[in-house]
Amino acid sequence: MNGVTASDGPAASPNGTGAPRRRGRPPAGESAGTRDRILDAAREQFSARGYEKTSVRGIAKAAGVDSALVHHYFGTKERVFEAAVEVAFQPVLDQRDSVVEGPLDEVGERMTRMIIGLWENPVTRAPLLAIVRSAVNNDAAAAVFRRLVATQLLRRVAGQLDRPDAELRAELAAAQLVGIAMIRYVIRVEPLASADPEDIVRRVAPVVQGHLTGP
Amino acid sequence: MNGVTASDGPAASPNGTGAPRRRGRPPAGESAGTRDRILDAAREQFSARGYEKTSVRGIAKAAGVDSALVHHYFGTKERVFEAAVEVAFQPVLDQRDSVVEGPLDEVGERMTRMIIGLWENPVTRAPLLAIVRSAVNNDAAAAVFRRLVATQLLRRVAGQLDRPDAELRAELAAAQLVGIAMIRYVIRVEPLASADPEDIVRRVAPVVQGHLTGP
DNA sequence: GTCTATAAGACGATAGAC
DNA sequence: GTCTATCGTCTTATAGAC
Secondary structure (H helix, E strand, O other): OOOOOOOOOOOOOOOOOOOOOOOOOOOOOOOHHHHHHHHHHHHHHHHHHHHHOOHHHHHHHHHHHOHHHHHHHOOOHHHHHHHHHHHHHHHHHHHHHHHHHHHHHHHHHHHHHHHHHHOOOHHHHHHHHHHHHHOOOOHHHHHHHHHHHHHHHHHHHOOOOOOOOOOHHHHHHHHHHHHHHHHHOOOOOHHHHOOOOOHHHHHHHHHHHHHHOOO | OHHHHHOOOOOOOOOOOOOOOOOOOOOOOOOHHHHHHHHHHHHHHHHHHHHOOHHHHHHHHHHHHHHHHHHHHOOOHHHHHHHHHHHHHHHHHHHHHHOOOOOOOHHHHHHHHHHHHHOOOOOHHHHHHHHHHHOOOOOHHHHHHHHHHHHHHHHHHHOOOOOOOOHHHHHHHHHHHHHHHHHHOOOOOHHHOOOHHHHHHHHHHHHHHHHHHOO
C-alpha cells in the first residue's frame, strides 16, 4: 500500500534545510496498527515506570510516532493510561465466573491460581504492573484498581460466602495476594521473587481459603 | 511586608532592573529548626504524593524557604528522601527485638501488632506511606524498603524459626501485612479501610502465625 | 493520517550576592 | 544561613502544514 517515499506528487521539498522532508513514514493507510503500537508502547512504559514517570513523548518515541499523534488519538495522558490497561480487565471478566463456580472448600485455591496465573503470564502482567505502580500515586489509577479488584472480583466471591463479614473476609484474602504481588513482582524481594509459582500456590491457597471460609 | 525597597545600606542597587533586592529574610540565627521544617514538609509531601510527583520546590515552599536552601542542606532530592524517611527506621529497630523475644507460638501476633501499630500511628504512618508510595516506582526507595522490611525485620524473625524455608515463610507472612497496608492505608478500599484495627489483628495474627510455624 | 514547530511552564541543580 | 537569578532540560498540550 502506498509507495510513500517517492511517489508523492509535489516531490521537490520546500524544507529550508534541504534535508529529506520525511523519513520512514508508514503507509498512512493502515492507521489502526499505529494506534495499537501506541497502546503497546504505553503499556510497556506504564508498567515499567508507573504513571507519573511515563511521558507522552516517551510513549510516542517507543511507538515510532510523534507525540502530537498520541494526543491526536487519545486527547490526554490519562486517557492513554485507561486505554492501555483496559486489556487487564478481559481476563478477569473471563475467569471470575469459574472462580465462584465449583466446591466452596476449593474457592481459595481457584482464586489463588487465577491471580498468580495472571501475574505469571507476561501479557497480563504488564497491565497489572501498570495499574499497581500507578494506583499508589494516582487517583485515577486507584479507581481503576478498585473497579478491577473490588467490584469485579471480590464482590462475586463475597456473594458466595453467605456471612455477615463476607466482604471483609474476601478483602483480607485479596490482601494476601496483593502483598505477594507487591513483594514478588513489583519490588522483587528474595526469596519470594524467585520462588516456584506452584510452591507459592501450595502454601498460599489454604491461607486464602481460611480467610474466606475459616472459623 | 518587607521594608526592602529603600532601607538597604548601599542603597543604589547594582541590579540591572533596579528592583528590590531582598524581601522577608528570617533572622538567620536559628538554623537548626529550618532543617527540621524542611524534613517535616518533605515527609508530608513524599507520603502524600510519592517520590516522582514531589518536587524540591514544593517542599521548599511548604517549609517556607527557598528551594536552593533545600539543595544547600541535602544536595540532591534523593538525599532529602532518605533523610525524611529515616524516622521510620527507629521504631522498627526499637521493636524488632521484642517481636522475636517471647513464646514462638505468639510471634505471629507480636509481628502483626507491631506492623499494624506502626501504620495506625500517624507519626510513623507518614514515612511508611512515603516509602511504599515511592518504592513502587523508584529504585532508591525500593532499596530503602528492602533494607527496612527484609533486612531489619524478616531476617530476625526467620532466624527464630529453625527451618530450611524460614525466609520464604517470613516473607509470605510479611506479604499478608504488606497487602493489608496497601489496601487499607494506601489505596483505601472499603471495608478494610474502615475496619477496627483490633478486629484486623484478631483475624490476621493467626494467619501470620500459620505462615511462620504452621505445617 | 502524520508530521514540525512551538507555546507555556515545571523541574533539578548551580552560582553567587549578602 | 538564606536568598535571587538563572541554566538547561524536561513536560503536557496545541496549531497548523502537508
